[in-house]
Amino acid sequence: MEYKPPTTGKPVRLSEEEIAAINQAAKTVFGDSVSVLLFGSRADLTQKGGDIDLLLQLPEPEKSAFTLDNKISFLVRVKKGIGDQKIDVVYDDVTKTNPTFLEMIREKAVLLNAVK
């Protein structure tokens, strides 16, 4: 598997194809303003295996897109692109995700796409 650095320059344990599929699915479901960050073991080159843990961010006025149905649509699209891997999605929204947990994962999350 090639380690392709994302726009922040930090390498992650995802292939270029996986990153592209994730970013495309995110844009399709959540729009162009979405930011996709990787956290957890796949963001750490010293670890092996592990789920793909994704943190999605949207500007405040667009956070109404953070619905359960959109999460499911996103996951279906990603898995059609990269196969049936274990992927967990967290919304960067304190009304939906425990704020302490969000603080913790934001610190080490790696940006997978660039907001244009």
Place this chain on the structure above:
Amino acid sequence: MIKEELQSKLLGVIYQCDSHALTISFARENLSPMYPFSPELISFNKKSYLTYTDQLVFRFSKLQDKMGGSLFPLTLQCLDEVTNGYTMTDTLNRLEKVGLIRSADLWRSLRETRNIISNDYPSTINETAIALNKVWEDSEVLISVYNHIKNELNLRGWNTNPQPPASL
């Protein structure tokens, strides 16, 4: 696999799926006065609610797993399809093509509902209520997918009515 073996295996899988489907229906019957589920209902943690929601969530996952992992591949074998080396994607696409499932993407969505309710990430009570309502809605869809497959197998000459084990 010879037909008798396949029939026996099919009945075994259906027996397990029937058990999950029946328990889901039982849980739904008991939860229906409380649907749609609110954050307040979850906050109060009523014991009666907890028993049935746990049943609903647990059995939804079990039925989804059993159908995808066992019933779907067996169904294709019953239709004389060659399934060696088939991925789940191949299985779903084939089932959709022969009309045994309405849509491969619908199944994938049900799978994601199952995965989301198994997720350990700390959520809010509001999101728990939303997820529970989603399981409620999808459990009806899941059972209808299951019943459709049983019906189609039956129409094609397969017995889909298992007898309980002699010890019961």
